[in-house]
Structure formats: structure tokens, C-alpha cells
Amino acid sequence: MQARTSRIRPGLDDKILTGWNGLLIKGLADAAIVFKEERFSKLATNCASFIKSKAWNNGVLHRTYKNGQTRLYGYLEDYAATIDGLIKLYEASFNREWLDFGYLLSEQVMNEFFDQEERLFYYTSSKGEKLIARKKEVFDNVIPSTNSMMAHNLHKLGLYFENNDYLTLAEEMTARLKSLILTEPDYLTNWAMMAGQLAKPTAEIAIVGPGAFELAAALKQTYLPNKVVAASETETDALPMLAGKKVVNEKTTIYVCYNRACQRPVGTIKEALSLVV
Numbered sequence: 329m330q331a332r333t334s335r336i337r338p339g340l341d342d343k344i345l346t347g348w349n350g351l352l353i354k355g356l357a358d359a360a361i362v363f364k365e366e367r368f369s370k371l372a373t374n375c376a377s378f379i380k381s382k383a384w385n386n387g388v389l390h391r392t393y394k395n396g397q398t399r400l401y402g403y404l405e406d407y408a409a410t411i412d413g414l415i416k417l418y419e420a421s422f423n424r425e426w427l428d429f430g431y432l433l434s435e436q437v438m439n440e441f442f443d444q445e446e447r448l449f450y451y452t453s454s455k456g457e458k459l460i461a462r463k464k465e466v467f468d469n470v471i472p473s474t475n476s477m478m479a480h481n482l483h484k485l486g487l488y489f490e491n492n493d494y495l496t497l498a499e500e501m502t503a504r505l506k507s508l509i510l511t512e513p514d515y516l517t518n519w520a521m522m523a524g525q526l527a528k529p530t531a532e533i534a535i536v537g538p539g540a541f542e543l544a545a546a547l548k549q550t551y552l553p554n555k556v557v558a559a560s561e562t563e564t565d566a567l568p569m570l571a572g573k574k575v576v577n578e579k580t581t582i583y584v585c586y587n588r589a590c591q592r593p594v595g596t597i598k599e600a601l602s603l604v605v
Contacts, residue, residue: 343394346383347405349375351471353413357420361548372417376426379410388455389433401456404449404465407437408477415484419548422541422559424567427488434485434494437478447500448475466505472518475501479522487532487556490568490588499526524554529586531555531604534573536563537580546597547582552604 356372391400414430440453450462479501486494544559558569584603
């Protein structure tokens with residue numbers, strides 16, 4: 329230690345990476361749901377607020393932040409991981425701000441990263457640094473591939489916002505990778521998960537009424553991998569998935585729907601779970 333202190337210290341890389349923080353938001357939100365720990369939800373919210381206020385400016389999600397400065401036009405990893413985290417944060421808090429922000433970012437991804445011919449996303453934006461070639465990332469590495477993350481994002485956002493273009497694209501992207509998923513599953517696990525979810529319709533669970541958040545928290549204690557949940561304490565939430573969902577008999581009401589066709593509304597978690605196929 330004494331000898332080492334006499335040497336020049338190596339450089340310290342302490343910049344903040346947007347994509348990695350998107351992954352962190354999802355992990356914290358998942359922990360908040362599973363362990364019912366409000367502190368995890370607050371940490372995820374603080375992280376999302378930081379990205380929205382610091383890394384996002386002038387309509388651009390930047391790659392890095394340090395000492396009050398943002399650098400580099402965000403890569404697909406930054407957008408995809410952040411959107412993924414924001415969706416999970418909504419599922420933990422039901423704060424529309426995060427779902428709306430995720431949808432805004434997804435629209436930007438569609439405008440600046442999408443290849444109309446291959447129906448997949450480039451890793452770099454059309455407005456970012458011009459490189460010799462624009463690659464596409466489809467194989468999972470130390471984190472899931474960015475295209476597979478976007479397929480998951482589009483599927484969920486498509487259900488929440490009733491966006492058929494998103495839903496169709498998520499299916500098209502997964503179908504393009506079908507042969508690779510079957511032959512190289514070790515490197516396409518996230519795609520395989522997407523294919524599994526698309527094998528049958530996703531449960532769309534909408535909860536409205538004064539006890540909506542409590543019922544949603546209780547519902548989430550049952551592991552249902554192929555579902556999206558939206559909750560509101562009022563009947564006036566503008567989220568398309570909640571549109572037309574009314575409180576029945578002045579009690580908090582749960583709607584279980586598939587492909588926007590809802591089964592009879594119920595009032596308990598047990599009844600709702602019996603309708604999930």
C-alpha cells in the first residue's frame with residue numbers, strides 16, 4: 329500500500345450509464361413488487377426521475393452523464409433498457425408518468441432506430457454519430473439483446489395503449505428469429521421468453537375503484553408471467569387499457585380480458601385468478 333500510494337493513480341470511470349440504470353430500475357421495481365418494500369420503489373422512482381431530468385433533454389436520451397454534462401446520443405441499449413424499466417416501475421407504482429414516458433421513448437425508437445425492410449432495430453440512431461455501418465443486435469450477451477428487449481417492450485406497451493402496430497411488430501420480430509431460437513436457445517433466451525408469451529394471449533387485467541392499488545399488490549403476489557396489469561382508483565384514467573372499465577356496485581372491480589374481450593367483472597383476487605387461463 330505504501331509503495332502504491334507513490335504511483336500515479338489510475339483513471340476513475342465514474343460516469344453514469346443510462347442503459348445500466350434502466351436495468352437497475354427494473355430490478356428495483358421487481359424487488360418492490362415481490363418483497364412489498366416501499367424503499368425499493370422509491371429508489372427505482374428516484375433513478376427514473378434522474379434519467380428523465382438529466383439524461384433526457386431536448387428530445388434526446390443521452391448515453392452518459394457526469395459532472396452535469398450529458399454525452400453521446402443514446403444507443404438502442406439505453407432506450408430499450410430504460411423503457412423496460414419504466415414499464416416495470418409502472419407495474420410497481422401505477423404512476424402513469426412512467427408508462428407515458430416509456431411510450432414517448434418507444435415512439436422515438438420507432439422513428440430513429442427502426443429498419444423498415446428487416447423489421448428490426450439498429451443499435452444506433454439515425455440522428456447519432458455516423459459510423460461505417462449500422463449494426464443490429466439480436467443475440468443475448470451479458471444483458472439481453474436490445475432487439476429482444478424492444479420486442480418485449482412493444483408487446484406490453486401495445487397492450488397498455490391498444491397499439492396494434494406495436495403488437496404486430498413484436499410478433500413479426502419474434503417470428504424472424506424463430507429458426508435461431510430453436511437452434512441456438514442458449515444465446516436467445518429473451519427471445520424464447522417472448523415466443524413463449526406469444527404462444528397464447530396475454531391476460532389484460534384492469535382494476536378500478538378506491539382499493540385498486542391494494543388489490544393489484546395482492547394479485548401480483550401470484551406469479552403470472554404472461555400478463556399486464558393496469559390499476560386506477562378512478563374511472564377517468566385515460567390509459568386505453570382502462571377505458572370503459574367501470575366500478576360495479578360501488579366496489580373495486582377487476583376485469584380479466586384477452587384480446588380486449590373482457591370476461592365478467594369480479595371483486596376478489598380469487599375470482600380474478602380463476603378467469604386467468
